[in-house]
Amino acid sequence: xxxxxxxxxxxxxxxxxxxxxxxxxxxxxxxxxxxxxxxxxxxxxxxxxxxxxxxxxxxxxxxxxxxxxxxxxxxxxxxxxxxxxxxxxxxxxxxxxxxxxxxxxxxxxxxxxxxxxxxxxxxxxxxxxxxxxxxxxxxxxxxxxxxxxxxxxxxxxxxxx
Numbered sequence: 001x002x003x004x005x006x007x008x009x010x011x012x013x014x015x016x017x018x019x020x021x022x023x024x025x026x027x028x029x030x031x032x033x034x035x036x037x038x039x040x041x042x043x044x045x046x047x048x049x050x051x052x053x054x055x056x057x058x059x060x061x062x063x064x065x066x067x068x069x070x071x072x073x074x075x076x077x078x079x080x081x082x083x084x085x086x087x088x089x090x091x092x093x094x095x096x097x098x099x100x101x102x103x104x105x106x107x108x109x110x111x112x113x114x115x116x117x118x119x120x121x122x123x124x125x126x127x128x129x130x131x132x133x134x135x136x137x138x139x140x141x142x143x144x145x146x147x148x149x150x151x152x153x154x155x156x157x158x159x160x161x
Contacts, residue, residue, distance in 0.1 A: 004019055004060070005061045005063065006039055006042075006062060007062050015033060015071055015072070015098060016034045016039060017031060017034075017061065017062065017067055018032045018034075018054065019053065020054065023050070029083040030080050030082055033070065034046060034078055035087065048094075049078075049094060072157035074093065078094035080094060080155075
Protein backbone atom coordinates (compact mmCIF):
# COMPACT_ATOMS: atom_id res chain seq x y z
CA UNK A 1 0.00 0.00 0.00
CA UNK A 2 2.17 2.87 -1.23
CA UNK A 3 -0.55 5.46 -0.71
CA UNK A 4 -1.35 7.54 2.26
CA UNK A 5 -3.76 10.08 3.58
CA UNK A 6 -4.60 12.44 6.37
CA UNK A 7 -7.46 13.59 8.53
CA UNK A 8 -7.89 16.94 10.20
CA UNK A 9 -8.85 16.85 13.86
CA UNK A 10 -11.30 19.27 15.50
CA UNK A 11 -8.44 21.04 17.32
CA UNK A 12 -6.79 21.93 14.00
CA UNK A 13 -3.99 19.36 14.06
CA UNK A 14 -3.72 16.52 11.56
CA UNK A 15 -2.94 12.81 11.57
CA UNK A 16 -1.02 11.63 8.51
CA UNK A 17 -0.86 7.94 7.59
CA UNK A 18 1.64 6.71 5.01
CA UNK A 19 2.37 3.32 3.52
CA UNK A 20 6.09 3.12 2.75
CA UNK A 21 8.64 0.45 1.89
CA UNK A 22 10.44 -0.75 4.99
CA UNK A 23 13.68 1.14 5.70
CA UNK A 24 15.29 -2.21 6.56
CA UNK A 25 15.30 -3.03 2.84
CA UNK A 26 13.70 -6.44 3.25
CA UNK A 27 10.95 -5.82 0.67
CA UNK A 28 8.11 -5.45 3.16
CA UNK A 29 5.99 -2.37 3.74
CA UNK A 30 5.18 -0.37 6.85
CA UNK A 31 2.31 1.92 7.76
CA UNK A 32 3.51 5.05 9.56
CA UNK A 33 1.27 7.38 11.57
CA UNK A 34 2.28 10.96 12.41
CA UNK A 35 0.44 13.49 14.57
CA UNK A 36 1.45 17.10 13.83
CA UNK A 37 0.20 20.67 13.62
CA UNK A 38 -0.20 20.48 9.81
CA UNK A 39 0.63 18.20 6.87
CA UNK A 40 3.98 19.78 5.92
CA UNK A 41 5.14 19.57 9.54
CA UNK A 42 4.20 15.88 9.68
CA UNK A 43 6.28 15.14 6.58
CA UNK A 44 9.16 17.20 7.98
CA UNK A 45 9.13 15.10 11.15
CA UNK A 46 9.59 11.97 9.02
CA UNK A 47 12.30 13.54 6.87
CA UNK A 48 14.21 14.56 10.00
CA UNK A 49 14.24 10.90 11.03
CA UNK A 50 15.99 9.88 7.82
CA UNK A 51 13.01 9.01 5.61
CA UNK A 52 14.00 11.52 2.95
CA UNK A 53 11.75 10.75 -0.01
CA UNK A 54 8.41 11.00 1.79
CA UNK A 55 5.55 12.71 -0.02
CA UNK A 56 1.80 12.79 0.49
CA UNK A 57 0.01 12.80 -2.84
CA UNK A 58 -3.72 12.67 -2.43
CA UNK A 59 -5.86 11.18 0.29
CA UNK A 60 -6.29 7.64 -1.02
CA UNK A 61 -5.73 5.80 2.29
CA UNK A 62 -6.64 8.11 5.19
CA UNK A 63 -6.07 6.91 8.76
CA UNK A 64 -8.84 4.83 10.30
CA UNK A 65 -10.44 5.88 13.60
CA UNK A 66 -8.43 3.18 15.39
CA UNK A 67 -5.18 4.55 13.93
CA UNK A 68 -6.08 8.08 14.96
CA UNK A 69 -6.78 6.89 18.50
CA UNK A 70 -3.48 5.00 18.63
CA UNK A 71 -1.34 7.96 17.51
CA UNK A 72 -3.14 10.45 19.77
CA UNK A 73 -2.49 8.30 22.83
CA UNK A 74 1.23 7.90 22.12
CA UNK A 75 3.51 10.54 23.69
CA UNK A 76 5.76 10.92 20.61
CA UNK A 77 2.95 10.99 18.05
CA UNK A 78 4.93 8.73 15.67
CA UNK A 79 4.00 5.06 15.25
CA UNK A 80 4.56 2.27 12.74
CA UNK A 81 3.27 -1.21 12.00
CA UNK A 82 4.26 -3.77 9.35
CA UNK A 83 1.97 -4.43 6.38
CA UNK A 84 0.08 -6.64 5.77
CA UNK A 85 -1.06 -6.39 9.32
CA UNK A 86 -1.31 -9.39 11.53
CA UNK A 87 -4.25 -9.29 13.92
CA UNK A 88 -1.97 -9.55 16.96
CA UNK A 89 0.60 -6.95 15.89
CA UNK A 90 0.54 -3.74 17.88
CA UNK A 91 1.82 -0.30 16.95
CA UNK A 92 5.51 0.34 17.63
CA UNK A 93 7.24 3.64 18.43
CA UNK A 94 9.28 5.06 15.57
CA UNK A 95 12.53 4.40 17.49
CA UNK A 96 11.90 0.65 17.04
CA UNK A 97 11.77 0.90 13.23
CA UNK A 98 14.52 -1.37 11.82
CA UNK A 99 17.16 0.54 9.85
CA UNK A 100 19.46 -0.47 7.03
CA UNK A 101 23.18 -0.01 7.83
CA UNK A 102 24.61 3.11 6.19
CA UNK A 103 25.87 2.52 2.65
CA UNK A 104 29.02 4.58 3.12
CA UNK A 105 30.30 2.66 6.15
CA UNK A 106 33.86 1.41 5.69
CA UNK A 107 34.81 -2.10 6.69
CA UNK A 108 38.44 -1.14 7.34
CA UNK A 109 39.73 2.01 9.01
CA UNK A 110 41.22 4.55 6.63
CA UNK A 111 44.98 4.62 6.16
CA UNK A 112 47.27 7.50 7.10
CA UNK A 113 46.36 10.88 5.68
CA UNK A 114 48.54 12.06 2.83
CA UNK A 115 49.09 15.80 2.97
CA UNK A 116 48.04 17.70 -0.11
CA UNK A 117 50.45 20.00 -1.95
CA UNK A 118 49.17 23.17 -0.29
CA UNK A 119 49.52 21.79 3.23
CA UNK A 120 53.06 20.58 2.55
CA UNK A 121 54.08 23.89 0.92
CA UNK A 122 52.84 25.92 3.91
CA UNK A 123 54.62 23.66 6.37
CA UNK A 124 51.41 22.72 8.21
CA UNK A 125 50.47 19.44 9.73
CA UNK A 126 47.68 17.59 7.87
CA UNK A 127 44.34 18.62 9.30
CA UNK A 128 45.62 21.78 10.97
CA UNK A 129 43.29 24.73 10.69
CA UNK A 130 45.89 27.33 9.93
CA UNK A 131 49.52 28.32 10.39
CA UNK A 132 48.91 29.03 14.10
CA UNK A 133 46.83 25.93 14.88
CA UNK A 134 49.83 23.60 15.26
CA UNK A 135 51.24 25.37 18.34
CA UNK A 136 48.73 27.28 20.50
CA UNK A 137 51.56 29.23 22.17
CA UNK A 138 52.85 30.56 18.84
CA UNK A 139 52.47 34.17 17.93
CA UNK A 140 49.05 34.73 16.42
CA UNK A 141 47.80 37.36 13.96
CA UNK A 142 47.35 39.91 16.82
CA UNK A 143 50.86 39.52 18.19
CA UNK A 144 52.24 37.42 21.02
CA UNK A 145 49.90 36.15 23.74
CA UNK A 146 49.11 38.81 26.30
CA UNK A 147 49.44 41.71 23.87
CA UNK A 148 45.70 42.20 23.50
CA UNK A 149 43.64 45.23 24.50
CA UNK A 150 43.31 44.03 28.13
CA UNK A 151 47.01 43.39 28.71
CA UNK A 152 47.41 46.68 30.60
CA UNK A 153 44.65 45.72 33.05
CA UNK A 154 46.17 42.31 33.71
CA UNK A 155 43.54 40.56 31.60
CA UNK A 156 40.65 41.73 33.81
CA UNK A 157 37.65 43.75 32.84
CA UNK A 158 37.47 47.33 33.92
CA UNK A 159 34.46 49.53 34.45
CA UNK A 160 35.32 51.69 31.41
CA UNK A 161 33.66 50.96 28.09
